[in-house]
Amino acid sequence: SPHPAQLTWKLDTPDRAYEHFTPPFLLATTKLYQRIRNTQLRLIPQDDLLPVEISRYDKKIVLEALHNCIAHQDYARNARVVVIEQGNRLVFENEGEFFEGEPMDYLEGNRVPLRYRNPFLSQAMTELNMIDTMGYGIHDMYSRQASRCFPMPDYENSKARAVRLTIHGGVINPGYYRVLFQNRELSLGDILALDRIQKKIPLSNKILTRLKSAGLISEKGESYNFASAEKNKAYGIVGSDQGYSLEEQLVIDYLMEFRQASRSEIDKLLFDKLTDTMTAKQKRHKTGNLLSKLRQQGVIMNKGSRGQPVWMLSEQDSDNNRKEV
Template sequence: MDQSALKALLETLIHTWENEVVEFKQAGNDYSSDRIGEYFSALSNEANLRGLDCAWLVFGVHNKTRAIVGTNYRVEPERLQGLKYQVAQSTEPSVTVRDIHVLNDSAGRVLLFQIPAAPRGIPIAWKGHYYARAGESLVSLGLDKQDLIRQQTLGQDWSAQPVPGASLDDLDEVALNKARDAFAQKYANRFDADEVQSWPLPTFLDRARVTQHGQLTRATLLLLGKRESAWHLSPHPAQMTWKLEGIERAYEHFAPPFLLTTSQLYQRIRNIQLRLLPEDELLPIEVSKYDQRMVLEALHNCIAHQDYSRNARVVVIEQPDRLLFENDGNFFDGEPDDYLEGNRVPRRYRNPFLAQAMAELNMIDTMGYGIHDMFVRQAGRYLPMPDYDLSEPGAVKLTIHGGMVDPAYSRLLIQQTDLPLADVLALDRVQKRLPIPDEAVTRLKRAKLIEGRKPKYFVSASVAKVTASKADYIHTRAQDDAFYAKLLTDYLASFGQANRAEINVLLLDKLSDALSDSEKHNKISYLLTKLRRRGVIVNTGSDTTPCWKLVESLRDEH
């Protein structure tokens, strides 16, 4: 600034006089460097707390009369500029005076030290001590103010920050094509797929919310960046790691683009078919060890909710009977149990920009359904529920089971497919020898789903009977699957096909009178699903107007 600008600045500072971000000192011939450092710390911290760009320490003005008296502090320019080095040496983190302005006023020489505000989230200390202002007094920076400064980074979205030097050449072409397809699929009711493909790349990226006004962000590189461009995100490793444990050991690291490499990681997992044998039946039910949608949901959640400021990778550990997902950062909004029923909508995200971009590319939803859907899908596969472990500070661990814990639990789910999710969750805790609330104990015992005494409950080996009569039990449970399946397959063999109305006429009056009308319809739906999954029948119509045929008869036709 020229002399006239400096004079105007000084008059403005004198007019407002001393406050927490301006300090005047006479400082005749000398002034303690330690004292300057203490004021540097205090003024820098106060400027941060008030959202200002800088604070001011002024030498050569009487601190009572507000008159310019002049100062001879470090008249030599080299010594004066050397103060910057002294300040940088003893501040933590190391910062320095932004500029030292010299005003040669007719009343005397005035020095204006321009002190930068403390960085967001980081208070400034002088020789290990934090300082602040209380009016005109120099005091220690209280814990309340320290917390206010340190918590500022909680509101900063790491994923939304632009990446200097990154360009469109750093993006993976295959990932970009998949991103366009995913976006077009999500918004098929608004945009024609050909229209989405015709958009210029910068236009598409902005509309998919992975860039900001054409600028590549950290989220852009995580989801769509080339592997060799991950260095732009340093010191963050930008990495997912798959690790195999057991008799055989292996590992592999996966870099961006995560839009593609999450599926590649899933393909490393050994996903064999499990054979579950229902009670009183000869044909086993086959389910995959892990559900692909569940695994990708868990992995995408790790990416969306990772605390990237901790510079850690996402880890997936494959053990013989389970998968463990680990990511850094506390559970951000609520607890996992809050989302089990699918009614909780998250109000905030640690990485809102990244979460929104992933939602636009069909990787996650932002309505809180993900956890609920994982539990429902696992129940539909008759396997133990996922487990969340929040015991380690600053980390979230999720376990997805790939095998039975208690065969009685799996058989019960096979035989009673209409159990409420709350009961399935309670039964899962019973099989894992975990405590359950007293009201859940009462409910499950009344339904004869658990046995034993507190605290040692176990899943009942026998299915709860609709009535106390053995004859009724045999009628409703022991032979219904095989008996009704035989009726249906014989009908299809004779007549070639049947719609749902015809199947209802065939079976409704043969079901147990102990079942309500809605339970009877659910029973028939379950039977059709069961036979379809086993490859016995197939729906050649649609969901609204089904037409069921025997798979074997279709093979004969071909």
């Protein structure tokens, strides 16, 4: 047939791998999900003794995104549905522009689609409980990601007549995570606004003023940052039995994705995530202490010299981070 029905999983890291999946998609989507390196994270509030375990990706979010790709793919364009795994995020790509409205039209869960590109396929998937036809899917994905205090999904329009969705499986900015963890009653609209701040996407002055009045962000010059860690309890993420701060987890995630990093690359990764009350010298000192701690714990190692370090995950920790769940 000139119209391929195929799913492709691609691991876009230094450990490169891929696999193709063919119908029946009822089984193929589960097989593809099992290829994703969905490691366990354990969240530990500073004043608590018992950790809360959470997977890097929510299975329901992943399958909802994948099933949407299958249901809405334009099969006449002779293309695959592709899932790209990039360290701490997943990218879903399917051919065919959004068929009924735009993604954000469905964010509140109030819009009902009037038509589908593939009506018979959509009906069959509905009867198998793979999708719903009432427009709740996008709302549920955003809500579930918000409950995990992770970054919001991103829809992109970088490619004509195609849909590209990114699901984040890690922390972008520790301040965002802390604010959401401490303010569980935030509306989805406010969470989306905070997400735009961490991704450096412009917001209206009205929204910025509301967030600032609520004590969720602070203003410094022409930029806005999340309420300082001193105003919130500190939270850490652990990957084994040891406690990692959010900043340490950022370094681990970066090394998982890019395999290695120089000191200047790690400085660039962390500097804008650290509180603005610190000077550049203090931030550099804190970053140095962070790297020393991870090295002493056996999490990372320096493959370079003292003057020109090249940081990598230790072999044992790298294997632990690749463990599937």
